[in-house]
Amino acid sequence: MTNFISIFPLGIVVYPGEQLNLHVFEPRYKQLIANCLSENKPFGIPVVINNKIMEYGILMQIKHVEKVYDNGEMDIITVGDSVFRILEQVEEIPGKMYSGAIVNYPDNNGKPPAKLLKEVLHGIRELHTFLQIHKSFRKEDSKLVSYDLAHHAGLSLEEEYELLQLFYESQRLEYLKRHLNKVIPMMAEMERLKERVMLNGHFRNLSTDNL
Incomplete structure (x- = not known):
């Protein structure tokens, strides 16, 4: 499938199923979101790395407008839908301040292998233990997929x-x-390095009786 979408480039990666809350303040993107709302259309977030719009991004569905400010700024709740690939970027759209792109949607296949999913989950929880942080997922372990875990790794x-x-x-x-x-x-x-540093300078019970 190939189609045209309006784009909102950002220096983040959003995955399918992920909720993203946005505060929209730039005039061109206020116009983009207003148009998407009036036409009931999604928009795309291509990833920006080193000030360059990359080839891949995510189609976003607007789920709810949380707040509209007097100056037209908006707080919106969006959810990632499908991964797209940009075939051609359209810099100028007549009558619009924002740009767009002609995109297609690569097939996205596969059910998570249970053993591999379990290993990745164990690794993430081990990492979080080292970092002394606690994060919980909104799904049962068996229902998690890589997209749910990627930002936590x-x-x-x-x-x-x-x-x-x-x-x-x-x-x-x-x-x-x-x-x-x-x-x-x-x-x-x-x-281990932290433990060695913390021991340095402290009195320790050392013995040479067996020498």
């Missing part, structure tokens, strides 16, 4: 974008697993 923006370009669930989970297998040993070593 400590990926960089570039890594989150790489994951957005993977279209099989097993590939995405393997990507997260490799990342966690790299990061967690580093965190463990930092914990």
Whole structure:
């Protein structure tokens, strides 16, 4: 499927099913959202990295307008729908301040392999333990998918974008697993270093009786 969408480029990665709350304040994007609301249409958020609009992004559905300010600014609640690929960017749309793009929607396949999902979940919880943070998911473990977990694994923006370009669930989970297998040993070593630093300068009960 190929179609034309209005675009709202942002320096973030949004995944299918993810809720994104936006405060819309720029005139061109106030116009974009107003038009989408009046025509009951979605809009696209292509990822921006290093001031460059990237090839892939996410189609967003506007679920609710939380607040409209006197100056036309808006607080809106949106939800990620489908991953798109930009085929052609349309810089100027007659009568509009914002731009658009001709996009298609790559097939997105796969059910999460239970064993692999369990391993990734275990790794994320281990990482959170090292970081001394607690996060809970809004679904049962068995119903989680890679998109629910990606923002919780400590990926960089570039890594989150790489994951957005993977279209099989097993590939995405393997990507997260490799990342966690790299990061967690580093965190463990930092914990050991922290313990050694904290011991330095303290009195310790040492004995040489057996020498």
